[in-house]
Amino acid sequence: MERYKLDDFEQRCIQDELPYCQAACPLKVDVRAFCGAMAQKRFDAARKILARSMPLPDIIGRICDHPCQDACILAQKGGAISIGKLERACLENSKEMGMILRLPSKKLSATVYGAGLSSLSCAIELAKKGYQVSMVFDGEIPGGRLLMFPQEVLPQEVLVTTWQNLQRMGVTRSFEKDPISYGLKEGSALYVGVDDPEWTHLVDANDVDPFTYQTSTKGFFAGGYPRSDMPSPIWESADGKRAANSIDRYFQGASLMSGREKEFSLETKLYTLLEGVPTLSPKDDPIEEAKRCIRCECRYCVRECVFLEKYKGYPKIYARQIYNNFAIVRGSHSANKMINSCSLCGLCEVLCPNDFSMADLCRFAREQMVERKIMPPSVHEFALLDMEHANSPRSSGFRSGAKTTEAVFFPGCQLAGAMPDQTERVANFLGEMFDGKMGILLGCCGAPAWWASRQDKVEEVIKSIEKTIESLGNPTLIMACSSCNEVFKNFIPKVSRVSLWQVLLERGIPEAKPAAETLALHDPCTTRHEPEWRESVRKILRILGQPYEELLFGGETTRCCGYGGLQLMADPDLAHEGVLRRLKESENDFLTYCAMCRESLSGSGKTVFHLLDILFPPSAGKVRLGYSKRQQNRELLRVKLLGPCDLPPEPWDDLPISVSDAVREKLEDRHILDSDIKQTLWEASSTGRYLISPDGTRLASSRIGNVTFWVEYREDNQSFAIINAWSHRMVMELMS
Amino acid sequence: MNKKTGLGFHGETSWRCSCGGELAPHKVAAFYLGNRFEIELPACSQCGFILVPESLAVGKMLEVEKILEDK
Ligand code: SF4
Ligand code: SF4
Ligand code: SF4
Ligand SMILES: [Zn+2]
Numbered sequence: 001m002e003r004y005k006l007d008d009f010e011q012r013c014i015q016d017e018l019p020y021c022q023a024a025c026p027l028k029v030d031v032r033a034f035c036g037a038m039a040q041k042r043f044d045a046a047r048k049i050l051a052r053s054m055p056l057p058d059i060i061g062r063i064c065d066h067p068c069q070d071a072c073i074l075a076q077k078g079g080a081i082s083i084g085k086l087e088r089a090c091l092e093n094s095k096e097m098g099m100i101l102r103l104p105s106k107k108l109s110a111t112v113y114g115a116g117l118s119s120l121s122c123a124i125e126l127a128k129k130g131y132q133v134s135m136v137f138d139g140e141i142p143g144g145r146l147l148m149f150p151q152e153v154l155p156q157e158v159l160v161t162t163w164q165n166l167q168r169m170g171v172t173r174s175f176e177k178d179p180i181s182y183g184l185k186e187g188s189a190l191y192v193g194v195d196d197p198e199w200t201h202l203v204d205a206n207d208v209d210p211f212t213y214q215t216s217t218k219g220f221f222a223g224g225y226p227r228s229d230m231p232s233p234i235w236e237s238a239d240g241k242r243a244a245n246s247i248d249r250y251f252q253g254a255s256l257m258s259g260r261e262k263e264f265s266l267e268t269k270l271y272t273l274l275e276g277v278p279t280l281s282p283k284d285d286p287i288e289e290a291k292r293c294i295r296c297e298c299r300y301c302v303r304e305c306v307f308l309e310k311y312k313g314y315p316k317i318y319a320r321q322i323y324n325n326f327a328i329v330r331g332s333h334s335a336n337k338m339i340n341s342c343s344l345c346g347l348c349e350v351l352c353p354n355d356f357s358m359a360d361l362c363r364f365a366r367e368q369m370v371e372r373k374i375m376p377p378s379v380h381e382f383a384l385l386d387m388e389h390a391n392s393p394r395s396s397g398f399r400s401g402a403k404t405t406e407a408v409f410f411p412g413c414q415l416a417g418a419m420p421d422q423t424e425r426v427a428n429f430l431g432e433m434f435d436g437k438m439g440i441l442l443g444c445c446g447a448p449a450w451w452a453s454r455q456d457k458v459e460e461v462i463k464s465i466e467k468t469i470e471s472l473g474n475p476t477l478i479m480a481c482s483s484c485n486e487v488f489k490n491f492i493p494k495v496s497r498v499s500l501w502q503v504l505l506e507r508g509i510p511e512a513k514p515a516a517e518t519l520a521l522h523d524p525c526t527t528r529h530e531p532e533w534r535e536s537v538r539k540i541l542r543i544l545g546q547p548y549e550e551l552l553f554g555g556e557t558t559r560c561c562g563y564g565g566l567q568l569m570a571d572p573d574l575a576h577e578g579v580l581r582r583l584k585e586s587e588n589d590f591l592t593y594c595a596m597c598r599e600s601l602s603g604s605g606k607t608v609f610h611l612l613d614i615l616f617p618p619s620a621g622k623v624r625l626g627y628s629k630r631q632q633n634r635e636l637l638r639v640k641l642l643g644p645c646d647l648p649p650e651p652w653d654d655l656p657i658s659v660s661d662a663v664r665e666k667l668e669d670r671h672i673l674d675s676d677i678k679q680t681l682w683e684a685s686s687t688g689r690y691l692i693s694p695d696g697t698r699l700a701s702s703r704i705g706n707v708t709f710w711v712e713y714r715e716d717n718q719s720f721a722i723i724n725a726w727s728h729r730m731v732m733e734l735m736s
Numbered sequence: 737m738n739k740k741t742g743l744g745f746h747g748e749t750s751w752r753c754s755c756g757g758e759l760a761p762h763k764v765a766a767f768y769l770g771n772r773f774e775i776e777l778p779a780c781s782q783c784g785f786i787l788v789p790e791s792l793a794v795g796k797m798l799e800v801e802k803i804l805e806d807k
Contacts, residue, residue: 069789112797331807332803332806332807333806333807334806336805336806337806376802376805377805378801378802378805378807379805392743517749670794688754689754689755689783689785690753690754691751691752691753691754691759691785691787692751692753692754693750693751693752694750694752698754699751699786699787708788710788710790710793724790726793726794727793728788728793728797728798728801729768729801730766730768730797730800730801731766731767731768732764732765732766732767732786732788733763733764733765733766733767734762734763734779734784734786735762735763735764735765735774736766
């Protein structure tokens with residue numbers, strides 16, 4: 001994967017931007033984590049969080065003028081978090097942290113002038129970094145203006161302890177009054193904190209760089225200038241700390257400016273959704289107030305997608321992991337499964353404030369995997385074989401209209417497989433409407449190949465469909481499936497298409513009885529960008545008088561049923577989790593208009609109707625059919641609508657097998673088809689090679705394609721009762 | 737049992753071969769995606785029919801296949 005592509009993706013995800021409060025804090029205190037600790041009454045932990053960014057938490061935490069509060073997003077929801085109050089409460093309830101860690105002592109020395117907060121901050125930061133620091137100030141202890149705070153706001157003891165701590169860290173006191181002659185020897189620097197009026201005269205305010213705090217004299221730094229009429233403790237402290245960082249860089253001979261954007265910026269690109277956040281007024285109790293903080297972040301897409309949630313990160317991190325997946329030379333491609341588990345449904349892109357499309361990223365990554373021949377061969381093979389079956393002459397084909405061919409009905413392989421009788425009835429119904437001017441085209445659109453990024457196979461399918469359409473004189477395709485529609489829109493946009501629902505609206509809806517109960521309407525994810533498609537369905541429902549419920553995540557923000565992108569193949573458990581989550585969105589039974597959605601959402605406790613179940617009610621109940629049955633259905637439908645194909649039947653086609661429900665479920669999970677079983681049984685009986693157990697069951701095995709199948713069965717009165725079956729891909733060879 | 741992969745099968749098996757032979761542990765080479773392992777599996781002593789039991793196929797063997805596919 002190319003670097004520039006990665007950057008492009010990474011930049012879109014703003015999840016790791018700072019929360020509003022932290023961005024506005026000149027010291028970049030992690031207010032979000034702080035509130036989190038406070039909400040759990042973990043006062044010592046909260047104090048540690050303050051100390052990570054505050055040079056002097058005991059002082060600043062008590063007197064900070066908290067610009068963060070003005071930035072808190074909850075101002076729109078009842079009131080900003082009282083962060084200043086929380087910090088004070090934290091200090092009053094937590095233990096002193098004891099010795100402050102200091103880096104190994106360095107020879108270089110700095111002199112800090114002034115007793116104010118900026119000087120104290122600068123001194124302690126430099127001392128932490130291991131420099132020799134001496135302070136020059138008037139009075140007994142440093143503090144300056146800080147000594148004037150009322151005792152209940154900032155107890156004098158705190159300042160005394162602060163000076164003791166500084167001394168314990170090796171800070172000394174100097175009485176050198178002339179900074180220039182004293183301070184600027186080789187290997188030394190000096191800082192003047194002008195928040196102490198005593199030293200204001202030493203520097204010209206216009207001579208100080210507002211970012212680096214250096215004056216025009218190298219090694220001479222100054223800060224602590226007022227930013228408004230009111231003195232600002234937080235800015236004084238930030239000046240001291242930032243100047244200390246500059247001095248550190250100065251000593252190391254590094255650039256004073258480069259790479260400090262995050263330190264200086266007060267902006268954030270974060271986007272936090274306030275929808276669903278309750279409006280609560282500020283609380284007096286600090287714990288309750290901390291609980292009100294919503295820990296601002298984005299993760300909008302992550303919250304709404306089971307796949308993004310599963311991998312515990314967010315798209316920016318995933319983009320990096322995917323990049324690394326291609327960068328490794330040896331070892332395991334650990335992101336393979338992730339890349340293949342996205343349903344490519346496109347919900348994230350719609351939700352994301354910056355249109356991050358995980359689908360595009362995963363599709364692109366899959367293409368790369370196929371190109372570099374590192375795509376795990378087993379993950380998509382079954383779906384691709386199913387597609388091949390749907391496009392084999394046994395299941396596919398076409399015919400023109402009896403008179404001319406104005407339109408061609410393209411049901412798609414999933415509708416044909418899952419609802420063959422209804423497909424046939426629709427075909428007949430349309431046939432009459434079009435009065436001999438409608439043809440039929442059966443087969444798969446190539447979606448599985450597209451989802452698997454098998455460009456070669458998509459092209460093959462598309463080319464053949466294109467040729468057929470051309471041979472029929474370029475009629476309009478009547479599309480029953482929105483996934484087919486998406487594929488054609490992408491690969492053969494010039495072919496004219498119309499949805500089955502639109503055609504029914506225009507030409508007439510069959511007499512039908514709506515279901516009595518209200519049904520939750522599940523839009524297939526491939527209608528996300530097809531408002532007309534979705535609207536046609538709603539119009540039909542209104543005409544029928546079918547009561548339906550719009551889901552919160554419907555329309556443009558609809559969810560995938562788990563089959564999209566072949567998620568089901570890469571991670572069946574995840575797909576199932578998505579189904580359960582979807583079904584939980586409503587108490588009602590569901591209604592959809594994609595055969596695959598119906599199949600995927602069924603079998604998990606809710607009845608799921610297809611719109612055709614209402615328009616053309618089926619004779620039997622609606623149950624999940626499974627892969628084998630769908631394949632058989634396609635073949636039968638082909639015969640009914642287009643007549644038999646010219647391929648001779650396979651010799652094992654008519655072997656009678658019986659499969660219990662429990663075994664059937666296992667076969668489905670293990671992707672073992674009836675045709676695999678029959679072929680294995682047939683080979684066993686024609687070669688006479690199999691195993692026998694004492695109680696008379698048999699075990700046969702056969703290699704079909706890349707898979708070895710094992711079938712355990714019992715032969716009784718002319719039928720084979722299937723007891724068990726399994727498979728593997730490895731090939732075994734006896735060693736002599 | 738192949739030490740590196742844990743592949744192989746040693747349990748008793750009551751299967752007999754349709755050729756009349758008995759199943760006994762045999763050295764078997766297992767191939768996947770250009771990799772080769774030597775493992776032990778029950779096989780017919782007469783005709784060489786190799787048994788891959790279900791527990792192995794859906795357990796360890798599947799695991800190893802997946803690991804090799806991600807290599
Ligand atoms: S919606 Fe998702 S991808 Fe977009 S910025 Fe938020 S976390 Fe990142
Ligand atoms: S809600 Fe919490 S995290 Fe968000 S801005 Fe306010 S204090 Fe910061
Ligand atoms: S499954 Fe859908 S919402 Fe989730 S990452 Fe993939 S495309 Fe985005
Ligand atoms: Zn034998």
